[in-house]
């Protein structure tokens with residue numbers, strides 16, 4: 648199966664996920680909702696499990712959330728998180744269908760998940776939050792990091808769409824490719840801000856933009 652496919656999962660794909668693992672159950676809900684590209688299911692899953700290996704509990708704040716699947720998987724993986732805020736400038740209409748499909752199996756998600764349609768700039772964070780953002784394009788990832796750092800919150804981002812004309816490459820582009828220089832400079836900025844950083848990747852076959860940056864106050 649091509650895990651990077653942008654085709655939407657729907658009822659015809661249910662047979663691909665006929666096991667009883669948590670992933671299979673989530674994937675079946677995604678198929679029933681019929682609105683999510685296959686790639687986004689795998690990205691959200693691979694990010695969420697790596698984040699939860701490091702960071703437990705806390706309010707989940709999924710910034711530039713799109714359909715908000717990452718926020719919901721993070722809740723499913725750790726019931727100690729009391730709630731999740733899923734924030735996007737424009738929440739897709741189908742986010743509600745996806746949330747409803749997941750609530751068939753996990754009705755308690757309804758109480759714990761809140762979608763907010765507004766810009767990241769206006770969101771107030773606290774030090775207990777777990778801030779996540781998958782593919783916040785270009786400088787939006789820097790805004791996510793800035794917001795998390797000013798609150799002293801844990802943060803995990805999967806950057807994409809690096810804009811080498813505007814992003815800080817830290818002068819590193821003579822040694823490494825531009826997007827890597829941008830992400831390495833983000834690491835340096837977090838460390839200078841008193842953060843401990845963990846660098847990982849999700850499988851490149853799902854997305855070439857696969858660098859996962861996790862950080863927590865040291």
Ligand SMILES: C[S@@+](CC[C@H](N)C(=O)[O-])C[C@H]1O[C@@H](n2cnc3c(N)ncnc32)[C@H](O)[C@@H]1O
Nearest residue numbers: 687711712713735736737765766767781782784
């Ligand atoms: C590439 S999508 C990623 C969506 C989702 N996180 C995912 O991984 O599928 C980027 C998202 O950022 C949102 N966005 C762009 N600018 C934003 C802003 N200032 N505040 C909140 N969301 C924003 C867009 O509406 C879009 O849904």
